[in-house]
Amino acid sequence: MTPLGDLLLRRLATTGPITVADYMAxxxxxxxxxYYTTRDPLGAAGDFTTAPxxxxxxGELIGLCLAQAWLDQGKPAPFTLAELGPGRGTLMADALRxxxxxxxxxxxxxxxxxxxxxxxxxxxxxxLGAHHPTWSDTAGDLPDAPLFLIANEFFDAxxxxxxxxxxxxxxxxxxGVQDGALSFGLSAPxxxxxxxxRLDDTQQGDLVETRAPATPVIQAIAHRIARHGGAAxxxxxxxWRSPGDTLQAxxxxxxxxxxxxxxxxxxxxxxxxxxxxxxxxxAAFTRLTTQGVFLERLGIAQRAQALxxxxxxxxxxxxxxxxxxxxxxxxxxxxxxxxxxxxxSNPPPPGLDE
Ligand code: SAH
Numbered sequence: 279m280t281p282l283g284d285l286l287l288r289r290l291a292t293t294g295p296i297t298v299a300d301y302m303a304x305x306x307x308x309x310x311x312x313y314y315t316t317r318d319p320l321g322a323a324g325d326f327t328t329a330p331x332x333x334x335x336x337g338e339l340i341g342l343c344l345a346q347a348w349l350d351q352g353k354p355a356p357f358t359l360a361e362l363g364p365g366r367g368t369l370m371a372d373a374l375r376x377x378x379x380x381x382x383x384x385x386x387x388x389x390x391x392x393x394x395x396x397x398x399x400x401x402x403x404x405x406l407g408a409h410h411p412t413w414s415d416t417a418g419d420l421p422d423a424p425l426f427l428i429a430n431e432f433f434d435a436x437x438x439x440x441x442x443x444x445x446x447x448x449x450x451x452x453x454g455v456q457d458g459a460l461s462f463g464l465s466a467p468x469x470x471x472x473x474x475x476r477l478d479d480t481q482q483g484d485l486v487e488t489r490a491p492a493t494p495v496i497q498a499i500a501h502r503i504a505r506h507g508g509a510a511x512x513x514x515x516x517x518w519r520s521p522g523d524t525l526q527a528x529x530x531x532x533x534x535x536x537x538x539x540x541x542x543x544x545x546x547x548x549x550x551x552x553x554x555x556x557x558x559x560x561a562a563f564t565r566l567t568t569q570g571v572f573l574e575r576l577g578i579a580q581r582a583q584a585l586x587x588x589x590x591x592x593x594x595x596x597x598x599x600x601x602x603x604x605x606x607x608x609x610x611x612x613x614x615x616x617x618x619x620x621x622x623s624n625p626p627p628p629g630l631d632e
Contacts, residue, residue, distance in 0.1 A: 280539050282542075290454055290460070298437070303437045305541050305543075306545060311541040313541055313542065313544060314394060315394075315396065315397065317397055318366065325543065326531065328365060328431050330365070330369035333600035333603075335573075335601070336372070336430075336604060339577070340369060340428050341376040342376055342380075343576055344377075347508075347628065351509075354507050354508075355385075356388055357426060357507075358388055359387040359426050360420055360428075361429065362417060363394075364398070365402075366405060367401060369430055370389070370406055370428075374406075389411040390414065391411045391412070392413075394415060416498075417494075423502070424506040429510070430513045430514070431514055431515075433489070434515060435544075436491045437489070438487045439490070440523065442486075443480045443486070445482070447467040447470065448473055460540070462537070485522050487520065487524065489549075497558075499558075503561045509620045510619040511616060511627065512551075513569060518551050518552045525545070525547045528544045558619050562619070562621065565630065566616070566617055570610075572629045573605055574605060575629040578605060582598075586598070
């Protein structure tokens with residue numbers, strides 16, 4: 279068992295079972311033993327790889343998309359250029375390099391990074407220090423100013439709760455101790471006002487996930503965009519309404535039991551984009567678009583060709599494989615979706631439809 283696992287076994291033996299959300303929060307962000315608190319989990323040597331780590335084209339196109347939205351809205355200055363959960367800072371570094379030629383964009387931008395992990399803040403300082411970023415723990419601390427924001431694989435890391443339909447009520451999935459090991463259990467059934475709208479599309483035994491911590495984050499973003507202008511691109515795996523149990527643990531690029539290595543495996547769950555869009559009320563939201571279609575509309579094919587000219591051999595093969603990995607439906611192209619937020623009086627950001 280991991281150090282956090284031992285700690286949880288001792289704690290749960292006295293306090294009783296905890297929710298999946300409390301378990302996720304401890305596993306990911308426990309101050310001493312949390313997964314993100316203690317390490318840089320990205321890349322081949324880590325546990326998972328993300329789109330910006332696969333190819334520079336991802337961050338470049340996101341950067342140009344935000345810069346075009348900024349131009350379309352009349353170049354508001356100053357404005358906040360923000361990222362939620364920037365990982366190693368790779369996406370933002372690529373976005374900034376690609377937008378260096380957009381007149382006035384860098385001069386008006388104030389870089390703001392929302393990051394909980396001290397280890398990853400260090401990596402972001404290395405990648406982005408020249409652009410003088412400000413860091414904060416929550417999106418609520420973003421300046422009251424025009425906001426152009428990207429969040430890639432951020433919302434999937436926010437804790438979820440899981441409920442199983444039982445009659446007109448719900449049993450919550452919990453984590454407790456059985457025979458000296460962590461194990462899943464269920465609470466007694468109870469009615470739940472927050473899930474009334476799911477009584478229509480679920481049946482006995484169906485599992486529904488909720489993600490309360492996402493709501494204040496979306497509201498903080500949407501209020502700024504509605505009031506001051508801006509745009510947000512939210513990229514993640516999931517769907518308009520993600521059905522069933524999507525809790526997953528990844529360690530060394532392999533799926534495993536979410537209870538196997540608390541604090542040493544990445545824990546995520548699919549994003550329910552309908553819930554995010556609903557919480558964005560003061561801002562407009564775009565149609566949910568697959569990552570593959572979004573990147574193609576932004577011109578990834580042309581960018582890939584331009585980069586390929588300078589490559590040969592293994593580097594060219596890797597570049598072609600990376601392009602395919604980002605866009606093909608059988609790879610990341612369909613599972614990953616993009617939701618855009620923008621002011622109601624403006625057109626949606628490039629690559630996305632009303
Ligand atoms: N966007 C990056 C990294 C994705 S991993 C990429 O695409 O490569 C998730 C990121 O979100 C990490 O930087 C992690 O430390 C951060 N994170 C996770 N939960 C968070 C929280 N509750 N508050 C702030 N940052 C969080």
